[in-house]
Amino acid sequence: MLNPKRGRLEDETGAERVLRAKSFRVLELLLARRGELLAKDELLRNAWPDVIVSDDALSQCISDIRRALGSRGAALLRTVPRRSYVLEEEALASVLPRRAAARHGAATASVAAVFAVITGLGCWRCLPNRMSFP
Known part of the structure; x- marks a missing residue:
C-alpha cells in the first residue's frame, strides 16, 4: 500500500x-x-x-x-x-489494496450510521409520551 x-x-x-x-x-x-x-x-x-x-x-x-x-x-x-x-x-x-478496501469500509460505515440516525428519529417520533424540550 x-x-x-x-x-x-x-x-x-x-x-x-x-x-x-x-x-x-x-x-x-x-x-x-x-x-x-x-x-x-x-x-x-x-x-x-x-x-x-x-x-x-x-x-x-x-x-x-x-x-x-x-x-x-x-x-x-x-x-x-x-x-x-x-x-x-x-x-x-x-x-493500494488496503486503501481501497478502507475507503469502501468507511463509506459503508457512514451509510449505516446515517440509516441508524434516521431510524432512531423515526422511532422517537412514534413514541406516545415524547418529552418536549423548550
Missing part, C-alpha cells in the same frame, strides 16, 4: 518496504498515470524540479521501486525502451 501521508510503501501485512524519497515520488507519479506511458522528461522534471539529473538517477529509482514491489515488480513496472516506463493497470490493486 502506498501511504503518502507517511511517505512509505507498505506490504499487505503493514511492514514497510524501503523506498528512498525520490523513488517514492517517481512511484507516486507513475501511479497517478497508471496504464499510460509517462515520458522520461516528464518524470525527471516532476521528480527533480529545478535540478538537472541524468537518466541514471531515474533508472536507479525504477530499480528501487521494482525491488520494493517484490517478485512481480518487473511485470508491474514495464520498461518501454528509449521512451520511459509504464505502471501497469493491475498495479493499483497490488500497490
